[in-house]
Amino acid sequence: MTKISPHSGIIxxxxxxxxxxxxxxxxxxxxxxxxxxxxxxxxxxxxxMLKVLGIDQKAMLDYNKxxxxxxxxxxxxxxxxxxxxxxxxxxxxxxxxxxxxxxxxMKQIISKDGILLVESIIKAAVIGQDGKPKRLPKAIxxxxxx
Numbered sequence: 646m647t648k649i650s651p652h653s654g655i656i657x658x659x660x661x662x663x664x665x666x667x668x669x670x671x672x673x674x675x676x677x678x679x680x681x682x683x684x685x686x687x688x689x690x691x692x693x694m695l696k697v698l699g700i701d702q703k704a705m706l707d708y709n710k711x712x713x714x715x716x717x718x719x720x721x722x723x724x725x726x727x728x729x730x731x732x733x734x735x736x737x738x739x740x741x742x743x744x745x746x747x748x749x750x751m752k753q754i755i756s757k758d759g760i761l762l763v764e765s766i767i768k769a770a771v772i773g774q775d776g777k778p779k780r781l782p783k784a785i786x787x788x789x790x791x
Contacts, residue, residue: 690737
C-alpha cells in the first residue's frame with residue numbers, strides 16, 4: 646500500500662496540484678531555476694499524483710512478477726514562459742488528457758501566484774519487464790480515469 650504524505654498534493658476537478666519550494670540547489674549562477682530542474686519538478690508531481698490516486702509505483706517496479714509494468718517518458722514538449730527563483734513557492738498542476746492502451750498523455754503547468762511559468766505536454770509509454778510496450782492493467786487504468 647502506498648503511503649500518502651500531506652506533501653503529496655491534492656486532486657481538484659481532475660487536476661493534481663503539487664506544491665513545491667525552490668531551493669538554492671535548484672538554481673543556476675544567474676539565480677533562476679536551471680531549466681532541466683523543471684523536468685525534475687514535473688516528475689515529482691507525476692509520482693505524487695500516482696500516490697494520491699492509489700497507484701503504488703514501488704510495487705509496479707517489482708520485477709519478480711511477469712505482469713508488472715512501468716511508465717517511461719517517451720516525449721516531452723516544454724515551453725518556458727518565465728523564470729522561478731530561489732525560495733519561490735510553486736504549484737505543479739498535472740492533468741491526464743489522454744489514456745491509451747499502452748500510453749498516457751499529461752498536460753503539466755508550473756505556476757507561481759497564478760502566473761504561468763512553464764507549460765508542457767508529457768507522453769509516457771507503458772512497458773513490461775522486457776522494455777516493450779505493454780497494455781496498461783485495468784486496475785491501474787481505472788484509477789487513472791479521474
